[in-house]
Amino acid sequence: DTGVSQNPRHKITKRGQNVTFRCDPISEHNRLYWYRQTLGQGPEFLTYFQNEAQLEKSRLLSDRFSAERPKGSFSTLEIQRTEQGDSAMYLCASSRNGQGIEKLFFGSGTQLSVL
Amino acid sequence: GDSVTQMEGPVTLSEEAFLTINCTYTATGYPSLFWYVQYPGEGLQLLLKATKADDKGSNKGFEATYRKETTSFHLEKGSVQVSDSAVYFCALSSQGAQKLVFGQGTRLTINP
Numbered sequence: 001d002t003g004v005s006q007n008p009r010h011k012i013t014k015r016g017q018n019v020t021f022r023c024d025p026i027s028e029h030n031r032l033y034w035y036r037q038t039l040g041q042g043p044e045f046l047t048y049f050q051n052e053a054q055l056e057k058s059r060l061l062s063d064r065f066s067a068e069r070p071k072g073s074f075s076t077l078e079i080q081r082t083e084q085g086d087s088a089m090y091l092c093a094s095s096r097n098g099q100g101i102e103k104l105f106f107g108s109g110t111q112l113s114v115l
Numbered sequence: 116g117d118s119v120t121q122m123e124g125p126v127t128l129s130e131e132a133f134l135t136i137n138c139t140y141t142a143t144g145y146p147s148l149f150w151y152v153q154y155p156g157e158g159l160q161l162l163l164k165a166t167k168a169d170d171k172g173s174n175k176g177f178e179a180t181y182r183k184e185t186t187s188f189h190l191e192k193g194s195v196q197v198s199d200s201a202v203y204f205c206a207l208s209s210q211g212a213q214k215l216v217f218g219q220g221t222r223l224t225i226n227p
Contacts, residue, residue, distance in 0.1 A: 003158075004158065031213075033213075033214070035215075040219065040220075041219050041220070042119070042204050042206070042217030042218050042219050042220050043159070043204075043215070043217050044217070045214035045215065045216070048213055048214065055213065056213060056214065058214075091158070091159070093159075100213060101147070101208045101212065101213050101214065101215060102147065102164065102166075103161055103164075104159075104161065104215070105158075106151075106158035106159040106160070107158050108156070108157060108158045109158065
């Protein structure tokens, strides 16, 4: 396993701008998850995909947030009209179909700072 | 809703000390329980898990026992090393759910 890759590692943006993050899961992992982690807190679930289908979204995922996984491989998370409250670490994780939530492999995250 | 509460940190210990990090949970039914660890500069890694009551998860000298009667999943290690310095997260997933609910994390520092 080469690991879950997230890009960029850091993103600084001004309030009101749009940002997009990318996640490349471990090859052949068909489940992909997005979490958000604020300073001093544990990760919070945002959404997950099985292949290209987005099967669950948290109420934390406001309509400014959209996630896609068009070909069932990499995924993107876009935040439109960023707000200072969006500043957080955005984590991606993947798992094999047979393991699901039982064993997630996390990336190192994208740290977003909204000025 | 489901929730996880961890002992407040940070925790600082000397090498070879005994470690306990407390974790209690609130959930309906029979959740699966996990401990994840985050080493500096790295992503979260699964440390151990238990999927039913009285199960004991273990890995790298760490252990945790699923106690339904006390709704707890405390993490223990008999003799910690400097390399165990990290942030530890307790988490649960409810039956059939495809998401983890995490505690707030406990930062552990081991001094030589």
